[in-house]
Amino acid sequence: MCLxxxxxxxxxxxxxxxxxxxxxxxxxxxxxVGLLAEGPDKVDVGDWVLIHVGFALSKIDxxxxxxxxxxxxxxxxxxxxxxxxxxxxxxx
Amino acid sequence: xxxxxxxxxxxVARKVTAEIETLxxxxxxxxxxxxxxxxxxxxxxxxxxxxxxxxxDLIHGPGCPVCVIPMGRVDDAIAIAERPExxxxxxxxxxxxxxxxxxxxxxxxxxxxxxxVYSPLDALKIARENPDREVVFFAIGFETTAxxxxxTLLRARDDGIRNFFAFCNHVTIIPAIRAxxxxxxxxxxxxxxxxxxxxxxxxxxxxxxxxDYGKPLVVAGFEPLDVLQSVYMILQQIVDGRAEIExxxxxxxxxxxxxxxxxxxxxxxELRTTFEWRGLGFISQxxxxxxxxxxxxxxELRYTVPGVRVADPKACQCGExxxxxxxxxECKVFGTACTPERPIGTCMVSSEGACAAYYNxxxxxxxxxTVDA
Numbered sequence: 001m002c003l004x005x006x007x008x009x010x011x012x013x014x015x016x017x018x019x020x021x022x023x024x025x026x027x028x029x030x031x032x033v034g035l036l037a038e039g040p041d042k043v044d045v046g047d048w049v050l051i052h053v054g055f056a057l058s059k060i061d062x063x064x065x066x067x068x069x070x071x072x073x074x075x076x077x078x079x080x081x082x083x084x085x086x087x088x089x090x091x092x
Numbered sequence: 093x094x095x096x097x098x099x100x101x102x103x104v105a106r107k108v109t110a111e112i113e114t115l116x117x118x119x120x121x122x123x124x125x126x127x128x129x130x131x132x133x134x135x136x137x138x139x140x141x142x143x144x145x146x147x148x149d150l151i152h153g154p155g156c157p158v159c160v161i162p163m164g165r166v167d168d169a170i171a172i173a174e175r176p177e178x179x180x181x182x183x184x185x186x187x188x189x190x191x192x193x194x195x196x197x198x199x200x201x202x203x204x205x206x207x208x209v210y211s212p213l214d215a216l217k218i219a220r221e222n223p224d225r226e227v228v229f230f231a232i233g234f235e236t237t238a239x240x241x242x243x244t245l246l247r248a249r250d251d252g253i254r255n256f257f258a259f260c261n262h263v264t265i266i267p268a269i270r271a272x273x274x275x276x277x278x279x280x281x282x283x284x285x286x287x288x289x290x291x292x293x294x295x296x297x298x299x300x301x302x303x304d305y306g307k308p309l310v311v312a313g314f315e316p317l318d319v320l321q322s323v324y325m326i327l328q329q330i331v332d333g334r335a336e337i338e339x340x341x342x343x344x345x346x347x348x349x350x351x352x353x354x355x356x357x358x359x360x361x362e363l364r365t366t367f368e369w370r371g372l373g374f375i376s377q378x379x380x381x382x383x384x385x386x387x388x389x390x391x392e393l394r395y396t397v398p399g400v401r402v403a404d405p406k407a408c409q410c411g412e413x414x415x416x417x418x419x420x421x422e423c424k425v426f427g428t429a430c431t432p433e434r435p436i437g438t439c440m441v442s443s444e445g446a447c448a449a450y451y452n453x454x455x456x457x458x459x460x461x462t463v464d465a
Contacts, residue, residue, distance in 0.1 A: 003130070004288050004314075004344075017247065032213060034243055035352045050288075050344065053183070054211025055240045057353070058291045058344050071315045075137060078443045085184060089210035092217055 003072060003082050004050035004057060006065035009033065009043055019091065022051065025069065027083055030091040031056055054091050105143070108320045113145050115327040121147045123279060124326055125416055127269060128286035129156030129444025130314050136449040138316040148323060151278070151416035154268050154372060155286055157233040158185045158442040159414060162368045163404060165261055166191030168397035169230050172259060173204040175395065179222060181215035182230040184208045185442045190435060192402035196230075212244035212258075219248070219256035228391045231258045235292040238262040238380060239353035242360040245386055259391035260381050262361065265289050266297050267378035268369065273305050277417045282326035284319060285311035287341050294349025295337050302335040313341040360386050368401060370438055371411030410437035413446055420447040427451055 007022035018034035020043075033056045036043045041059040043049060048065035049056035060068070072079040116122070126132060132152045135141060141150055154160050166189055173180035173196060180196070187197045187208060200206040205225075209215050212229050219227035231241040241258055248256045265286060272278065285298060290311045298309050308329040312322035322340045329336060339345055360383055367379030382390040404410060408430070409423040420426055420439065430436040432448050439445035443452070 004291075031211075032240075032243060035239060035350055035356075037352070039351065041346075041350075050291075052288065053237055053240045054213050055243065057236070057239070057288065057350065060344060064343050067315070075133070078133070081184065081443075085208070085210040088208075089214050090217060091211055091213040092220075 003078060004052055004068070005072065005079070005082055005086070006048055006060060006068045007031070007051050007056075008065070009045050009047050009049065011045055020056075022049065022056070024051065024086060025083060027087055029086055029089050032091065054089060105317050105320055108317070108324050109143055109145070112148065112320070112324050112327055115324070115331050116145060116147055121149060122281045122327065122330070123149050123151050124282050124284060124323055125151040125153045125272070125280050126284040126312075126319070127153040127155040127265065128284075128289065129159070129442065129446075130287065131284055131312065131319055132156065132446050133444050133449050134314055134316055134319055136453045139453075140316055140319055143320070144323065148327070150323075151280065152413070152420075152446040153272065153283075153416055154369065154414045155234070155265065155289075156439070156442050156444040156446070157237070157263070158189055159410065159438040159445045160263060160268075160369045160371070161186070161189060161232060161261060161438065162370045163191045163402035164368065164398070164400050166195070167193050167402060168399060169259060170194070170196060170199045170204070171397050172228055172391060172395050173199050173206050174202070175226075177226050179205045179207060179218060179225050179227045180230065181207050181209045181218060181227060183232065186230055186232060188435065189438050189441050212241050213247070216244050216248055216253060216256055219253050220251075223255060226255050226257060226394070228257045228259055230261070232261045234263055234265050234286070234289050235353075235357070236288040238357050238361065239292060239350070242353075242356035245360045245382070245389055246356065248389055249386070254388065257389055257391040257394050258382060260361065262380040263367065263369065264363075264378055264380065265293070267375045268372060269298075269301065271369075271372050271375050271378075272415060273301065273307070275415060277415060280307060280416075281330060282307050283309040284322045284326070285309045285337075287311060287313055287345060290339075290341070290345045290349070292350050292353045295339050295345070295347045298337045302337055306335045308335050309337050311337075311339045311341050311345055313344065359383075369414075370404070371414035405436055408437040410439045410447075413437075413439050420450040423447070
């Protein structure tokens, strides 16, 4: 729940509710990007974000995303579990 | 030093630990608390305690959101979950946390409709799809997850979804740190500050720690090297006679936090007068409840819950573990009566709990041998 998992924004699916499709280790699901809709951290398609419980909380660069993903993979089960929960998610 | 090679940059890690060594005053010991459960996990997983010089002791703080939920609140959750009209939704981690009357998983086995969700927005979707049921979301966590509950409530209001309710148990990190600083049990030299919580609140709320208590705090990332560098920065402050709030995790955390997240929390929630924390007891203004404007979505107003304070089992020492007074392996039931498969205390449930992390990475055996010797 507390792991921030990196994902790349693939497309905006529902701009009114700030829903965007992200790719997390090959898993593509909708998340809310409303916390990064304005200001210096405004996100766009192609940007990388750290995601918590279906919400993008911070914008990161590609190198940070790659390093974070590698680190999470070393954790094993907790990351696998997070991905499994993300797979089951269907945010609309 | 065998674990150092596993780090993203083994050479840098080796240099940092060598430099930490040079900062140590002979004969002095240092107690540094990592507040966040994510850091606790990293520390055990990557054997950071084995890499750090002996006089530097990492104390694990109360930053595992599942671990600090008191048993009485779990019982309240179960009471709501067992109502026939309710679909009770929760993060997976909360399912196995024991209350006075078993866990949500036990309630599910007895027939309650308890469902695991990844996000509160998934719970909202379940509400939309089940207009004849009442869908309750077990909202837990620090400032990292509070914005997600807040935005979900705003969405429920905007979309006119009236069968969605939040059972709000969000807690705030600052009062917990203050409670630990005020606790007579522990003398700390500094803090490794939480990474993701700080993404939301920024670094300014920590200033009192330096100003009023004269302790350094360094906001840290989650990789082993981040934690090592933060320990180095804390020790450097001590050597320099400084007490400041520093940010090691600038690649993610802005000093100003996330304004929209704070706004969403403020729009939907307000501070409770007091809230019970497992192990720390009642801490004033340390948790959030829904604002009156969101009374129609408030599970605490919708349902009558027992609201009874339940004492922790006598054998369980989660309280002392959460305050950093004892190490997980010093608890009498650690690894014997209390295991991740059959947890007695919350610290053994979540992978971010100090006991579960210690247990899963097998470090307790070596420590016990050391103690026995």
